[in-house]
Amino acid sequence: MTERNRRSPGESAVARSGRYPQMRGFMGRGPGFQEIPEIPETPKAALKRLLGYFKPDLRPLLALLLAAVLASLLASLAPAFIAEAVDAISRGDTGSVPGILTALIAVYLLSALFSLIQGAAGAGLSARLLKRLRNDLFQAVTSLPSGVSDRRSRGDLLSRMTSDADMVSDTVSMALTALFSGSLLLLGTQAVMFWYSVPLTLIALGTVLLTMIVTRIIARYIRKLLLRRQELLGKVNGIVEESLSNYQACVSLNMQDQNRAAFDEASDSLTRAAILAETAGNAMGPVMNTIGNLSFILVTIAGAVMAIHGLITVGTIAAFAVYARQLSRPVNMLAQVFGQIQTALAGAERIFEIMDLPRENTAGAPVPGDIRGEIEFRGVSFSYPGGAPALRNFSLCIAPGEKVALAGATGSGKSTLINLLLRFYEPDAGAILLDGRDIREFSVKSLRKTFGTVLQDTVLFSDTVRNNLTAGAPGISDSVLETRLRECGAWTLVSRIPSGTGALLTDAGARLSQGERQLLSVARTYVANPPVLILDEATSSLDTRTERHIQEALRALTGRRTCLIVAHRLSTILDADRIIVMDHGRIAEEGRHQELMAREGIYRKLFISQYSGTAT
Incomplete structure (x- = not known):
């Protein structure tokens, strides 16, 4: 490896120049983007490989x-x-x-x-x-x-x-x-x-x-x-x-x-x-x-x-x-x-x-159709390339149908848990279990289909409303689609859009408001009907009125599903069955909202600081 390829994986070319802040990964803290100058192959090797494309x-x-x-x-x-x-x-x-x-x-x-x-x-x-x-x-x-x-x-x-x-x-x-x-x-x-x-x-x-x-x-x-x-x-x-x-x-x-x-x-x-x-x-x-x-x-x-x-x-x-x-x-x-x-x-x-870069390992068995939704993190440790440990011997068990919220300051490891659960990264040590089986036994495709994820940053595609809503369930009928949209409170929005589900969203729905785009994102997850739900700050960027409307859709979405919620706005997790307070990759506190407030620990300080306007 040459000197030009020995840069820190978390250091982008733009970040090295000092003109841009380091860009973040898919969710939470990540390794960032990087300009990696290539080491060219020999011309003969490249030519031989290119000639192989003429065989057909x-x-x-x-x-x-x-x-x-x-x-x-x-x-x-x-x-x-x-x-x-x-x-x-x-x-x-x-x-x-x-x-x-x-x-x-x-x-x-x-x-x-x-x-x-x-x-x-x-x-x-x-x-x-x-x-x-x-x-x-x-x-x-x-x-x-x-x-x-x-x-x-x-x-x-x-x-x-x-x-x-x-x-x-x-x-x-x-x-x-x-x-x-x-x-x-x-x-x-x-x-x-x-x-x-x-x-x-x-x-x-x-x-x-x-x-x-x-x-x-x-x-x-x-x-x-x-x-x-x-x-x-x-x-x-x-x-x-x-x-x-x-x-x-x-x-x-x-x-x-x-x-x-x-x-x-x-x-x-x-x-x-x-x-x-x-x-x-x-x-x-x-x-x-x-x-x-x-x-x-x-x-x-x-x-x-x-x-x-x-x-x-x-x-x-x-x-x-x-x-x-x-x-x-x-x-x-x-x-x-x-x-x-x-x-x-x-x-x-x-x-x-x-x-020639390594491909994502997609091998594995399909997730069983009768999944109960029990999730266990067993002694999980993880560090992003070139970074400090994000999780340290982390253990947590979530019962089927339990609604668990993750709270803590930025960088405490909340989003890292989601990244590992969805297998965007693999843990350095320990294991993550789904219904008692290591998630590495399952294929990535079937595993991610098991989880319905609603992100803070709404992602819509430049396609029809219907194709956006059925991305997780492409074979669903129009009647079932309408029923599920009514159940989660999104039908009023869809019916108000000219041409309804057949309308084309240009520029990934840029003409819709943030709340409308977020509601469609929630509805898409509801239509997919996943057994396990992950909410990553799904309402943090919305105003109070719009958030209340989205929360109604989320309540319909969560139902009796196992829910894992990442939250900075603590007011959105008051009804959680259990709140896990994280600090530097470890569990600092856990319990219900009233219990944690009574302890006068990290959670109480975070909660009070939010309402007093102090940054967390």
Whole structure:
């Protein structure tokens, strides 16, 4: 591992700059986001892996290769007709010239046709490869454990999904066809040139060797610049994404100037890197053209000397003049293609790095359908990567149907319990049991389906109201859906929305009020009818009137279910069967509200401080 990858997992690139506060994880205190510069694989490894994506398209690939062979063969034979025409004119045989020129035109037309077929086949290969590549990358991104995804900037992941994938696709559509045709044209041209004259061919090949040496030197430099450009692009995307996602918080803290400064600095670095990369890439063409012109001059002079001594004909000189140009064309093409391939490999390495990250373990047995809802934390200890212990030998047993609230100051470990219960993270020590069985025995999918979670930060999707409400129970009928919405008090809201459940929520329900969005979130959990309920500050961001309305829906939701409630606003847990007061990852107090108030301990101080306006 290099020094650049030895940063603390909880330290983001933005946090290191001092311009942004560290971003939090999925729930509660988490490891935050991080810009992790990648260690690129070797180009050969990336290329070999990328070529594996062509296996489903072997037939189109063979068609592309066949079209390239025919187009290159015809292009290699064309100058030979020019030589025949010139020699015929020099002999005074002008009668054969029209036939030769007709054949030459036919050769060029057929070569153009096969080139067109080659381009169409390359475009199809590109589109299908991009689809498979993005599918695999999306599967990888959506299967990352929370501990891994939280340490990566969402902007950087998005950059790999879009710009890096497009870069690979563009190379396939353009560079791949050029690679085939250029290589075959180079080989075909050399074969015909050797047949005409070995000395002139050796002179031309000398310039080809010079071209390869220069290309190798420039390409090494280009590769480093392209990797740097892609890293900086991911950093810029990360800053933009974080600024937009937390726009209101940034504005309320008057951080606009700091945000602009951070963006300007990263953008300036990206601009400099992009200019260097583009300049180095664009220099390849002029350098190759210069070497090609040198080859043309040397071949023409040597050919003239040989013609004077009667070693070759004038037609051969004319053909070699064309061949010298034709030889430099595929060399220049391959040189530019090599630069494009380097760009694609840089993007492919970044994509494969995400694909190679550890996936979330989804193996396990399904949770039984007759689950009672008994939850036990048995000696659980846990620390976020690079952080202090969040839980210390924590033990707690929740009986089936019991309503247990978690209270305590920020950072006491309340949300960490929820993260572990939902298996967003795995405990460092101890076990969590559901009906007496370790939750690690169950598959993640069935386990999380057992828990109905209502978060403080409401999450709605840009989809219909119905699809939002039935996300946890996609097969539910309209009649059952309406019944459950009436039971939890959300039907009035849904019926008031134009088009009802068929209405499309744009921008994740941005046109709805916070209370309406939260009510839909509660209703979604009620519709799923889970046996165990988790409420993570479900009403803390609402006004008193709206909270009272939501609380009615929550009472319908909780029923006789096992409930685990995370609360900062202690007034929302007065009716809890048991209140667990946490302090630095341990249980400090437990009991009902009146019992804890009578003890004059941590809970009483928290309760009084809230009503007196003191921060907790």
